[in-house]
Amino acid sequence: xxxxxxxxxxxxxxxxxxxxxxxxxxxxxxxxxxxxxxxxxxxxxxxxxxxxxxxxxxxxxxxxxxxxxxxxxxxxxxxxxxxxxxxxxxxxxxxx
Numbered sequence: 075x076x077x078x079x080x081x082x083x084x085x086x087x088x089x090x091x092x093x094x095x096x097x098x099x100x101x102x103x104x105x106x107x108x109x110x111x112x113x114x115x116x117x118x119x120x121x122x123x124x125x126x127x128x129x130x131x132x133x134x135x136x137x138x139x140x141x142x143x144x145x146x147x148x149x150x151x152x153x154x155x156x157x158x159x160x161x162x163x164x165x166x167x168x169x170x
Contacts, residue, residue, distance in 0.1 A: 077146050092120035
């Protein structure tokens, strides 16, 4: 229900996104990317690449996580918890 993803070019090389996947510093946040460019923390091209990734993923029905440019959720955590609860009940039926 969630995915960590990036984009590769026609030669199979990852597009530059400003940080590696799983980098947890402020440079990975999608909020304030303009300020990151102004502070030379990421380049304009890296910001454009991130925006392209978000556009594609939103069109596919995923939502970005504000603190990780690579992380997208298909449904909310509440929906996941509800689905897991149903699965648990099916796996372990309630005994009256």
